[in-house]
Amino acid sequence: MESNEQVLMxxxxxxxxxxxxxxxxxxxxxRAIKSTCDKCKEADFIFESPYDESCYYYSVANLYTELYSYSQLDWFYDDLSMAVLYFRKAPHAIGESPCPQGKVKLGHDMLRVNFGNCV
Known part of the structure; x- marks a missing residue:
């Protein structure tokens, strides 16, 4: 299996x-959300900062959360699993990095709240 080309976001x-x-x-x-999520799974982005990477994961998690809330099939449905995965990736991307100047702080507490709302 070939690895995807890394693209700077x-x-x-x-x-x-x-x-x-x-x-x-x-x-x-x-339909557009599903298409976007599918493309995100295939993408291999590199980011300018850990903060940007975290924001990306947070946005993708929100997309998956909307898909799950629309379908509401079962608790083990793939869209819910993907939302949880991306919500968990977001705080790990930030780590202990300081928030870049001029950016709205995407804090661990906010990520945990959305993660909690998701499950």
Missing amino acids: DSDSLTFFTARADELIDRKDH
Whole structure:
């Protein structure tokens, strides 16, 4: 199996991605959300900072949470598992890194609350 080519997701691209993810969730466009999630599974991004990486994981987790809340099949449904996985990746990406100047702090508490709401 070939590994995916790594692609840089800079801060501007991340801002666009998170805005688009929020838009899809607000519109409840489940077909587009599913397509975006599938592409995220295949992507191999590198980020400018641990903070950006964490924001990416947080946005992807929110997309999966919307898919799960739409389908609500079973507690072991794949979309819920993926939401949990991405919510768990987000705080690990941040680690103990300081929040970059000018960014809204994406704190561990906020991540834990959304993770708790997901399950």
